[in-house]
Amino acid sequence: MSFDAATQSPSTDTIAEARRQVEICNACRYCEGFCDAFPAMFAERVFGDGDIVQIANLCHNCRGCYYSCQYTEPHEFALNLPQALADVRVDSWDRYGRPGGLGALFQRHGVALSAALVAGIALLFLAQAMLTPANGEGFYAVLSHTVMVAIFLPAFLFPMVVLALGLRAYWRDVGGAPVRWVHLRRAALRAGQLKNLDGGQGQGCNFEKGDRYSQARRHAHQATFWGFLLCFASTSSGTLMHYLLGLEAPYGLLSLPKLLGVPGGLLLTLGAFGLAGLKLKADPQLGAQKAWGGEMAFVLLLGLTGLTGLILFAVSGTGAVPAMLALHLGAVLTLFLTTPYSKMAHAFYRFAALVRDAQQRQA
Structure with a gap:
């Protein structure tokens, strides 16, 4: 899924960072039972911008995945999925609001x-x-x-x-x-x-x-x-x-x-x-x-x-x-x-x- 080209998309960097982390989580799959965000994540192989926004809005920021993750800092993957999805979520609300900004x-x-x-x-x-x-x-x-x-x-x-x-x-x-x-x-x-x-x-x-x-x-x-x-x-x-x-x-x-x-x-x-x-x-x-x-x-x-x-x-x-x-x-x-x-x-x-x-x- 992708965004309509006629509208402004959320921050490219924000989406890209969330996609990077989601792809790592999709390979690991340790947190499958935590919340609805993970089954939705694991059902995909390729993540468009719309997929990332959907997963971000499923996330309730309970933070359980962060404290269970073996790839948070100081690991080189430096995962912080609650923050990454929260950034996308907030950006998406601003994007969909009228007037923007x-x-x-x-x-x-x-x-x-x-x-x-x-x-x-x-x-x-x-x-x-x-x-x-x-x-x-x-x-x-x-x-x-x-x-x-x-x-x-x-x-x-x-x-x-x-x-x-x-x-x-x-x-x-x-x-x-x-x-x-x-x-x-x-x-x-x-x-x-x-x-x-x-x-x-x-x-x-x-x-x-x-x-x-x-x-x-x-x-x-x-x-x-x-x-x-x-x-x-x-x-x-x-x-x-x-x-x-x-x-x-x-x-x-x-x-x-x-x-x-x-x-x-x-x-x-x-x-x-x-x-x-x-x-x-x-x-x-x-x-x-x-x-x-x-x-x-x-x-x-x-x-x-x-x-x-x-x-x-x-x-x-x-x-x-x-x-x-x-x-x-x-x-x-x-x-x-x-x-x-x-x-x-x-x-x-x-x-x-x-x-x-x-x-x-x-x-």
Whole structure:
């Protein structure tokens, strides 16, 4: 498989180095049971650029292969497959993003950019609420429902369009075929179970403890994933209640939006800040070093979104609502707008890679 000549390919050096290492791994085959990247790798004899990008997006950076490898430095082969695949993966997300280059900018300056966007957007929301007081109850007494919809609907649709365009290009480059239900089912099961973070034998991965196994990253990732889905379901249920049933916010503690949103916010906050803590313990040389700041910014932004949502719920009915609402909306809007350029994109491309892998296993 090869990339469309009309589009710019990832760094030639990055692809070439990953190909060199993948070919050595393909000859050795010691790590066959570690994760889905290795069966996909061992099924090929010649690796085009699309094959390398597909393998890179199957990799979950658990790092088990690195600590089991006999060809890492000081061996002359100097293998560091987790880093090589991470570099390709990050380059591919930037390549598929529109407009190109924003992903690389976020990866280099993610923390500063996220902080500036959250603060700037929060100040704009706060100024708007102070200058044009809204009429309504709860949050709508600070910012009207119409204003929220007018701002957040385009902010949600924009990244979805960018990601859809990127996924279409990715699917073409990796040779994707028409998708069937069985492919989606297998991919969803492996994604939902985080099967590729179990070390192949269920003992966990080597992300933050070197050659010792740990389940901490898997647990933190699961908490973040399910927390995010619960928060999204909370917002969706509130939208349906508003438009279909005529039930407007604020909602009570035992309402569906709160029953989904409160545990979702707790899981999202604990999981995201847990991932940030694990990232501080992990060896940066086994990942995409140029993207470290962007990856940290992403998990901190997720944690901030969950935390500010919980605090906003806790201070309901007090004078702190306007400031906390502005901060929370700033975090949410920043998360949406940066989705195609932050590590949030990995959820979409990795799922696509798992679907393509399911197709190849059935071929």
